[in-house]
Amino acid sequence: MRARSPFRDRLGPAPGSAWRARWFHIIFGHEDAAGRRFDVLLIIAILGSIAVAVMDTVASAHARYGALFYALEWAFTLAFTLEYIMRIVVVDRPWRYVRSFFGAVDLLAVLPTWISLIAVGSQYLLVVRALRILRIFRILKLTRYVGEADLLWYTLVRARRKVLVFFSVILTLVLIFGALMYLIEGPEDGFTSIPTSMYWAIVTMTTVGFGDITPKTPLGKLITSLIILIGYSIIAVPTGIFTAELAAGMRAKRKHIACERCGQNEHEGDADYCRLCGAELPAAEK
DSSP, rough: OOOOOOOHHHOBTTOOOOOHHHHHHHHHHSSHHHHHHHHHHHHHHHHHHHHHHHHHSEEEEEEEOOOOOHHHHHHHHHHHHHHHHHHHHBOOOHHHHHHHHHHHHHHHHHHHHHHHHOOGGGGGHHHHHHHHHHGEEEEEEEGGTTTHHHHHHHHHHHHHHHHHHHHHHHHHHHHHHHHHHHTTOOGGGGOOHHHHHHHHHHHHTTOOOOOSOOSSHHHHHHEEEHHHHHHHHHHHHHHHHHHHHHHHHHHHSBBOOTTTTOOOOOOOOSBBTTTTTTTTTTGGGG
């Protein structure tokens, strides 16, 4: 169901207690049937809580099943709270888990509902509504069950400087074109300020084109055409950056083992058999 997580290896079970070690392997591992059952039940609970949070925003469903949604939400919240406490109890370094990405996600999964008990009263209705919507972030809890999530995150980290440079260039272009359109078109045509013109430049460069602000002058239309062409040319840049880094990461994870039958020397990291001829790879190098 999920690949062996380096996050699990960094934590380790709490020492000196057999039951803690057992529950650590159930909660963080999947080597045995108990761990796999825990994973399946947790995934079902996550998906169920997301469904409740989404359906609760539908007025007709809330009017008819509001009490049921409320009861289910608290059932899920209590279950996730117990899970969060158990994760803290069974690891050897609780604060490392609490400060980790998944620790923050697990806390976010239960915090909104508990805070809604404190934020009561008409003046807090908007806050409570926002907290209820935050429950959809429980979907992030599913990322730990995707074996390739570590590879995607590693790819994003490796490509962060290139992506940052790309967005810096885009921001510069947006600022320049926004200032030009504010100067050329002016407030009478809807370009009331440079920030408003920048919003128009972003919408135009991404080829969305809401149409709420449009240029009227010939020079403005010429610049608009140029922005659209630039937008089409740069859409593929971040995709190319990410794809190149992802391919490099996948190549780095491959095992360079020569197949004894056909000589193929590149295989996936968890491969036991040759990807070309199907022969079993050398046992000593698996």
